Amino acid sequence: MMRALWSATLALVAVGCQNLDFKYIQEPSSFKWDLPPGFPRPREFENNPMTNEKVELGRHLFYDKRLSGNQTQACAGCHHQDKAFSDGLTVGIGSTGQAHPRNSMSLINLAYQPVLTWANSLQTRLNVQANVPLFGTTPVELGLAGMEDTVVARLAADDKYVGLFNAAFAKDAPTISVAHIRDALEAFQRTLISGKSPYDKYITGTDKTAMNAAAKRGMSLFFGETADCFHCHAGITFSSAEDYYSKVAADIQFLNNGIYNVGNANVFPSGNSGLNLVTGNVADNGSFKAPTLRNIELTAPYMHDGSIATLDEVIEHYKRGGRNVTGKGAGFDGDGALNTRKNPLVKNFSGSFTAQDKADLIEFLRSLTDTEFVTNSKFSNPWPKGSSNNP
Amino acid sequence: MKVYMFFTALLFVLGACADNKILQAIDEEKKKAENGSSSGSGSSVPQQNVTIQFAAKVGTQVFDCSTASYTGVGAGGGATLVPKDFRFFVHDVRFVKSNGSEVAVTLTQDSAYQYQNLALLDFENAAAGTQCAAQGNAGTNTTVRGTIAASEALTFTKVRFKLGVPQNLNQNGVGNTNAPLNVTYMFWSWTTGYKHAVVEFNVNTFNPFFTHLGSIDCDTFASPPDIVCDTSNRPAIELNFTYGQTVVADAKELYKDTDFSIANTSGTQPGCHSDRNDAECKAVLNNWGVDFSYTGSSTARGLTASSAGSPTVYPTSGQVFFRVE
Numbered sequence: 001m002m003r004a005l006w007s008a009t010l011a012l013v014a015v016g017c018q019n020l021d022f023k024y025i026q027e028p029s030s031f032k033w034d035l036p037p038g039f040p041r042p043r044e045f046e047n048n049p050m051t052n053e054k055v056e057l058g059r060h061l062f063y064d065k066r067l068s069g070n071q072t073q074a075c076a077g078c079h080h081q082d083k084a085f086s087d088g089l090t091v092g093i094g095s096t097g098q099a100h101p102r103n104s105m106s107l108i109n110l111a112y113q114p115v116l117t118w119a120n121s122l123q124t125r126l127n128v129q130a131n132v133p134l135f136g137t138t139p140v141e142l143g144l145a146g147m148e149d150t151v152v153a154r155l156a157a158d159d160k161y162v163g164l165f166n167a168a169f170a171k172d173a174p175t176i177s178v179a180h181i182r183d184a185l186e187a188f189q190r191t192l193i194s195g196k197s198p199y200d201k202y203i204t205g206t207d208k209t210a211m212n213a214a215a216k217r218g219m220s221l222f223f224g225e226t227a228d229c230f231h232c233h234a235g236i237t238f239s240s241a242e243d244y245y246s247k248v249a250a251d252i253q254f255l256n257n258g259i260y261n262v263g264n265a266n267v268f269p270s271g272n273s274g275l276n277l278v279t280g281n282v283a284d285n286g287s288f289k290a291p292t293l294r295n296i297e298l299t300a301p302y303m304h305d306g307s308i309a310t311l312d313e314v315i316e317h318y319k320r321g322g323r324n325v326t327g328k329g330a331g332f333d334g335d336g337a338l339n340t341r342k343n344p345l346v347k348n349f350s351g352s353f354t355a356q357d358k359a360d361l362i363e364f365l366r367s368l369t370d371t372e373f374v375t376n377s378k379f380s381n382p383w384p385k386g387s388s389n390n391p
Numbered sequence: 392m393k394v395y396m397f398f399t400a401l402l403f404v405l406g407a408c409a410d411n412k413i414l415q416a417i418d419e420e421k422k423k424a425e426n427g428s429s430s431g432s433g434s435s436v437p438q439q440n441v442t443i444q445f446a447a448k449v450g451t452q453v454f455d456c457s458t459a460s461y462t463g464v465g466a467g468g469g470a471t472l473v474p475k476d477f478r479f480f481v482h483d484v485r486f487v488k489s490n491g492s493e494v495a496v497t498l499t500q501d502s503a504y505q506y507q508n509l510a511l512l513d514f515e516n517a518a519a520g521t522q523c524a525a526q527g528n529a530g531t532n533t534t535v536r537g538t539i540a541a542s543e544a545l546t547f548t549k550v551r552f553k554l555g556v557p558q559n560l561n562q563n564g565v566g567n568t569n570a571p572l573n574v575t576y577m578f579w580s581w582t583t584g585y586k587h588a589v590v591e592f593n594v595n596t597f598n599p600f601f602t603h604l605g606s607i608d609c610d611t612f613a614s615p616p617d618i619v620c621d622t623s624n625r626p627a628i629e630l631n632f633t634y635g636q637t638v639v640a641d642a643k644e645l646y647k648d649t650d651f652s653i654a655n656t657s658g659t660q661p662g663c664h665s666d667r668n669d670a671e672c673k674a675v676l677n678n679w680g681v682d683f684s685y686t687g688s689s690t691a692r693g694l695t696a697s698s699a700g701s702p703t704v705y706p707t708s709g710q711v712f713f714r715v716e
Contacts, residue, residue: 121611122562122583122618131580137526138660146517146526146576178575179568270668270688271658278582280608280622280667282686331658 025049028245033111034378036195037204039236040244042111048127048183050190053168056382058188060164061181063381064389066154067134068095069143074389075133075185076381078104078141082374084295085192090306098139101272103306106299108373109292111190112236114243114250118304119274119288121254126186127179134182148178155181194294194373195236202367211367218364221357227318229361231345232257232290238368240290256286258322258342259303261334266341269332272305286341297369311362319358321348437541441496443484443550443638445533446716447477447514450643454514456523461592464643466674470651472592472642475522475599477514478577479588479640482557484510484535486634487549494547496537504532504571509560511571512640522593526576550632550715554604554679555587555625561606562618579605583618587625588679590642591662594651601662602645602675624665626680630715637716644711648674656689670694673705680710 023046031050033042044050061067062075073095079085085107092100102118110116116123123129133141135148144151155161156176165175168184198210199219211219222229232255235242243250254275260268268274268286275284288304302308308317317323322337337348373379383389447454449461454477463469485493498505504513512535517527535552555561560572561584571577572585579586588604606620630638649671655661656670663672668687673694676683684702685694695703 120581122581122609124611128580128583131575131578131583135575135578136580137576138664144575145578146528148573148575149528177568178573269658279610281610 023047024245033191033193035193036200037206038200039193039195040246042190042193042244045125048186050187051168053164054184054187055191056188057161057164057168058184058186059379059382060160061185062188063383066389067142067144067151067181069140069145069147070095071154073142075142078133079107081379081381082298084108084194084298084370084374086299088300090301092141094139094141095143096140098141100139100141102304103301106292106295107189108192108194108294109237111193112242112244113239115241115252115289117289118291119254120278121252121275122278126189127182130182130185134178151181152176152178192373192379194370196372197294197368197370199364199367200370212363214360214363215367216364217357218360218362219367221361222364226349226352227357227361228345228347228349229293229318232343233293238293253290254284254287255290255343256339256341256346257288257290257318258286258336258339258346259307259317260286260325260332261322261336261339262332263330264334264338266339269305274304283341286339293365294368295370295374297366298374311365312358315358315361318346319348319350319353321346438497438538439541439543440499441486441537441539441545441634443496443535444636445512445535446637446639447512448639448641448643449474450641454642456515456518456521456527460596461643464592465646465649465651467650467652470594471596472594472600472646472651473522473596474592475515475601476527476576476589476591477640477642478511478574479554479590479604480509480511480556480571480577480585481535481552481554481628482509482560484508484537484552485550486539486543486547486632487551487629488543489546489548493551494539494543496535496539498535498537501536502570503530505536506569506572507560509556509571510535511574511577513571528574528576545634547632547634549629550638551627551629553625553627555606555623556585557625558606558620558623561585562609562620579603582606582609582620584609584620590645592642598651598655599661600646600649600651600655600671601660601664603662603664604676604679604681605665607665607667622684624676624679624681626710628680628710628713630713632715639714639716640712641714644714645675645678647711648678650692653691656687656691659687667702677705677707678711680707680712682706 025044025046028041029044029049065071065074067074078087078092080087087104091102092104094100110126114124115121116126116129135145137145165180169175169180201207201210221227232240240253240255241251262269273285275287276282300309302314308314320337322339322342324335325333381390449464452461454474456474458474461472464472484496487493498508498510504511511532513530513532515523515527516531517523517529577585582605584606586603586605591601594600604624606623608622609618609620611618659666659669663669663675666672667684670687670689670692673683673685683705685705686697686702688696690696697703
């Protein structure tokens with residue numbers, strides 16, 4: 001009996017404590033977030049509270065090519081501010097030229113995202129996810145695997161960093177470490193909050209003229225039951241994953257949008273099939289996080305593999321209730337509309353949807369472009385113009 | 392008994408997740424209770440040091456980054472392999488006495504290769520000019536060191552351990568910077584965890600064949616998330632063993648059923664990365680003592696293509712990677 005009780009207790013301990021340090025700060029800290037009107041306070045983590053010093057350090061690191069093995073690429077290499085921190089390429093290209101299977105994601109409003117990246121339910125923290133681009137080898141992104149001492153030495157040789165790390169991590173020597181690099185990158189990326197688009201100005205009443213008539217018509221299509229976009233692109237983030245202090249629980253959904261149906265066998269292309277690659281659950285084949293639509297005008301091409309070039313084509317795919325892939329070979333072809341794992345809300349609405357409707361919907365999506373965000377100097381490259389990090 | 396009940400209570404008082412030291416303390420108290428010793432007196436039991444020697448080999452040859460190549464490895468005539476990497480974690484190390492009872496080894500905490508009940512065995516030295524240089528590090532570790540009660544005679548019949556990083560230390564990438572959990576090449580970051588084992592060679596000079604063993608089929612539960620991987624890929628190893636012998640990990644045995652002349656399965660990583668779609672994984676995982684559940688469509692290497700949703704399961708007939716010499 002006692003032993004059984006013990007086993008039960010230990011099981012609880014074992015299951016309950018894998019993320020040993022993952023706790024939210026219950027009382028909001030004194031950090032000033034500079035939030036757009038109507039945006040709720042993001043969660044903060046006990047093991048990496050937000051400070052201006054960490055953010056400033058993280059910004060320098062984000063734009064620093066010394067964070068790649070061959071010193072040719074920074075995080076910013078695949079995440080450009082003028083494209084809402086995406087890169088305009090079909091898929092990301094790493095520091096050694098290897099292609100990533102996925103399209104580089106926009107890095108906005110990550111502070112509200114309880115799961116990160118395209119389709120990985122395990123990635124819940126930016127300071128953990130940072131290990132993937134920094135140290136991953138399949139594919140190589142920044143290419144630092146096995147070089148942790150080298151990168152620390154590189155940064156320690158720069159007086160600028162000695163000052164920045166000491167300021168950010170004064171009480172936690174040695175201040176320059178891989179863990180602190182990751183924590184600072186998390187802090188900076190969490191400040192990339194975009195919410196001052198014409199849509200926001202219209203909806204919060206700060207500028208009732210910010211949206212034109214076409215965008216307003218498109219907005220009713222977006223939030224209406226015809227196009228039905230809002231079910232998956234929801235909330236302040238326009239995505240299927242969102243969390244902040246005033247939510248009882250995080251909203252997290254991974255969904256199949258029917259852009260593939262290889263061999264009409266209800267699967268996505270092998271090796272790039274989404275959440276099932278992580279969970280091993282066949283039902284998750286083709287499931288991805290619905291990404292944010294904020295600044296979507298700036299983040300083409302679209303979808304996890306960058307396989308749709310324009311917003312017009314994206315809407316054509318959804319209008320049909322799935323994409324019919326032809327001529328791409330046996331590993332790709334098939335009618336996504338017939339994929340039985342497709343979310344049922346992705347349905348054919350072509351019958352009632354006019355060319356004007358499509359133009360209006362695109363106009364609405366354009367009203368989500370936050371020009372102030374993509375030009376905000378707080379998020380720009382801090383290195384002197386003409387230096388190797390800012391050529 | 393009361394002591395560990397206290398620790399349990401303390402655990403919950405402190406909140407959702409306890410400090411590792413508290414977990415350790417609970418574990419120690421549990422062990423004492425199960426061993427029948429009175430609680431609280433365990434720390435005064437005299438201890439003796441024990442060491443288990445490990446070696447990495449390719450057949451009869453020692454794995455060494457500076458060896459130009461190893462010939463005759465694999466099925467179908469054998470290939471020539473150039474060494475690149477050879478590292479693996481072990482945990483939960485125990486000796487077995489002739490009466491069948493176990494003696495658990497308490498690992499010496501060295502802030503380098505041993506942390507809690509986990510040890511990293513590292514046989515690459517990143518020698519300059521070799522394939523190991525790119526991703527390796529200078530240090531090596533070929534022993535597991537710890538203590539057992541001084542009263543135990545060193546007349547064991549078996550050694551047992553588990554390959555890999557235990558669940559409670561895996562998937563906690565947030566902030567665990569304790570060596571050896573901070574070795575970046577062992578990160579399996581896409582699962583927020585670690586590679587349990589890495590065995591890498593280039594085949595016939597340049598074609599990489601990289602084998603990474605890791606836990607898969609992971610999902611999150613609750614919020615903040617706890618991560619559980621349904622397919623742990625942590626084989627339990629048991630070897631007949633006389634104290635003082637060496638535990639040998641042999642890449643030639645691991646790859647004895649792999650025909651390196653067959654091209655890597657298209658769309659998968661070179662070698663085997665514990666991927667269900669990867670035809671190269673059957674021969675490798677089975678020889679590690681791990682069942683392989685195949686969901687891929689390639690029929691190369693004699694595999695049966697699975698129909699979507701129903702994997703073809705290839706059960707292991709037992710591990711051949713480790714032996715004792």
